[in-house]
Amino acid sequence: MCRLSLILFAIIFFVATPVAAQNYEFSAEHEHTLRSCRGKLVITPEKIEYQTEHKDHARVWRYDELQQIKVESPKKLELVSYEDQKWRLGLDRVFKFKLLEGEITAEISTLLLKRATRPLVTSVAPAHDDAPAFETPVKHLHRFGGCIGTLKIYPDRVVYESKEMPSDSRFWRYSEIQNFSQSERYRFEIVSFEDKFGGPKAYNFQLREALPATAYDYVWARVYPSKFRRDDRLAQPGNSQTALGKRPATEQ
């Protein structure tokens, strides 16, 4: 009896402190070009593991063995390994998983963000409760059309949130932005370290409302801290390149 209550105590104790454990398990599907296999995806602070009876596909990766971790949606996780695929025909070095139950929460995103050794690509923003310094409604431009959302600029990050297309939502710390520009007043472009065929992925936003001129300098100083004070005159509110930029065609 005494032993049973000890076990019960242990169970209750561990159930009550999930944060300390930080091990997440999901039943998942590994997507292949042809068909798929099923297994268990385990995410811990030390590793990401895929356990499956399909032995060839079972893996354990330490975080430094992953080139890119992408949370494509709360249900989809894509892992790019450094694995050489030439001797494993048909098995890509990109592992795509679909969670069959549960989802990637803000808490798991936070864990991945802490542990990933390369920039994390995530559509699930880690939980924060601070207010953005700047916020504007935007359209994220695709090759054809686009999706509607909000661009939020914080002291330590830039966030794009799209309810219309949640899988396009992104979270970048300033160190994860390779380049950014505002070619015209109603445009905002972010070049991330996210890998895509043909190089890093650019996000083009059409601003549905102008950002204050100071927003550009605010982001600039954070993306390029070493080049800060590029031009004192431009750093003054109202003198920014953006304010001197093109006016709408209707104002002749």
Ligand SMILES: [Zn+2]
């Ligand atoms: Zn598989």
Ligand SMILES: [Zn+2]
């Ligand atoms: Zn989009």
